[in-house]
Every structure is written in structure tokens, then in C-alpha cells.
Amino acid sequence: MILPESVRLIEPVPGYPVFEIAHPTCEARVALHGAHVMSWKPVGAEEVLYLSPDAVFEKGKAMRGGIPICWPWFSKHPVDPSQPSHGLVRARFWDLLDASEDASGVSLRFGIHAGIWHAEVEVRAGKDLVIALDSKNDSNAPIMVSGALHTYLRVSEIRQVRVLNLDKSAYLDTTGVTEMRTQKGDVTFEGEVDRNYESTSSILLLDPLSRRTLRIDKRGSPSTVVWNPWTEKSVALSDLPDDGYRHFCCIEAAILNDKAQMVMPGSAHTLMTRISVEAL
Numbered sequence: 001m002i003l004p005e006s007v008r009l010i011e012p013v014p015g016y017p018v019f020e021i022a023h024p025t026c027e028a029r030v031a032l033h034g035a036h037v038m039s040w041k042p043v044g045a046e047e048v049l050y051l052s053p054d055a056v057f058e059k060g061k062a063m064r065g066g067i068p069i070c071w072p073w074f075s076k077h078p079v080d081p082s083q084p085s086h087g088l089v090r091a092r093f094w095d096l097l098d099a100s101e102d103a104s105g106v107s108l109r110f111g112i113h114a115g116i117w118h119a120e121v122e123v124r125a126g127k128d129l130v131i132a133l134d135s136k137n138d139s140n141a142p143i144m145v146s147g148a149l150h151t152y153l154r155v156s157e158i159r160q161v162r163v164l165n166l167d168k169s170a171y172l173d174t175t176g177v178t179e180m181r182t183q184k185g186d187v188t189f190e191g192e193v194d195r196n197y198e199s200t201s202s203i204l205l206l207d208p209l210s211r212r213t214l215r216i217d218k219r220g221s222p223s224t225v226v227w228n229p230w231t232e233k234s235v236a237l238s239d240l241p242d243d244g245y246r247h248f249c250c251i252e253a254a255i256l257n258d259k260a261q262m263v264m265p266g267s268a269h270t271l272m273t274r275i276s277v278e279a280l
């Protein structure tokens, strides 16, 4: 396939192809492994995504940072504990189906088949970043899909960050005793946060030290997951520096397993997230 002028294929690690985008609207990197957006930097702005300096770039290993695609299930498999966490496709190579560009950005389209599972994803990098994941049903019976666009957003200092638009939303707190709670005001970070919010709202992430607000819109996603591992889990994760937790916040457009979407034969479900940078 002939790549657009502003896209070139590089191999920062042998056997690990990465599409490097240098377009008038942005710079970005997308790995073929996991169809994984590793970095995105709109023109005039600093890098928006957090990629762990200790991330592993190896077939079969999930990459710590960027935007992992967790699919066709989220976290633990609904019934089979032997299955990998966060689904099948973040640790596999996808196929590049199409690549195009115009004045407003670059589009890369990837596809993957894993048994009965068939997904296609479009990555649109420009002034905004849009990821649209299509769960396709090629079979003659309904299938249930869940998952998440597990976005790692770069922040200057997590203790200063505020997440807006989840006030009064119900959430499942999965730290400590797993229980349902209701959000009061903005989400702030004074310890580990791992929450599954019942929310379809757009999210604003205020990062005062970077003097910026990130806006996260979404579609086809009944839940928003907010995650920061804090100190202990940061130390426990080998592919994350001990203080890595200070510099990212995950805001995930999710379909949790208990809200899995039914996809009828011959049709598809789209899970989409859009990230944009706004001044503080």
C-alpha cells in the first residue's frame, strides 16, 4: 500500500512496525501491534498521550501507555479466567486496510480477525484525535461485545488535576471493597482511583500546571473508566516507573461487561472517542 506523504513506516524495534505521522496539523505515532496510538501532538501543543518510558514493544505484550484497544471484553473475561485481561487484540498485530490524508489530517484504518471476532478501527489524527472502533458481526447469530479505548492522558502532576462532568454519576469503585458510590463534585486524586462511571457525558480534564484542558468526547459507550494506579501499583507494574503515576490519568470510553452491546448478524457497533486540547 502506498502511504500518504505525511506518513512513513518506521521500526523503532525490529519487527515492531510503527506509522509515523508528520502532518501540518499534528505529529503522531501508531503501532501496527494493537493498532495502538502511541503519541499525538497537535500543532502548537505539547504531547497529549502518556507513554511509559518502560513500555514493552514486543509481540504478545500490551504496551503501557498511549491508547490500548481493550476488546472484545473489558478487564477480566466474563466467564473464562484463563483468557487475557482486557481482551485479545491489544497484544496482536492488526492489518493496515487503508491510509489517506487531506488538509485536516491523516486517517489510518486497521482490521483484525480473532476467531469469531472481527474489528476494524479508524485512527484520525489532526487538530483533534478520533478513534472509532467497529465491532463487526460476520456470523449468523448475535454476539455481545464490550471493551474500552483505554486512553492514557499525559498530565504534569496528578495531584493538581481535576476531572469534570462526572458529578452525581453513579460509579463502581473497584479499589478496596468493590462497591457502588455516587460522585460528588469533580474527581481529584489523593490515592489510587479505579472507577467505572455510568456516564455518557463529555469529560474535561483540567491540568493547571500544563495550563491546558483536555476534552474527551465519546459515542457508543455507556461507561467511563477513570484510573490512576498511585504509588504501590506504580511500583508493582514493571513497565511503569515508580513515579509514573504522577504523569498520567486514564479516561476510558468503555463498554463494561455487564453492559455489553449486542451486535446483530451483518451489523456493527461503533465505540468512538475524540480528544481535543483546549486552553485552560
Ligand code: TA6
Pocket: 062, 075, 085, 086, 150, 194, 225, 227, 250, 252
Ligand atoms: O481500566 C482500568 C484497569 O482495568 C485497572 O483496573 C488496571 O488494571 C488497568 O486497567 C491496567 O490494566 P493492565 O492490564 O493494562 O495492567
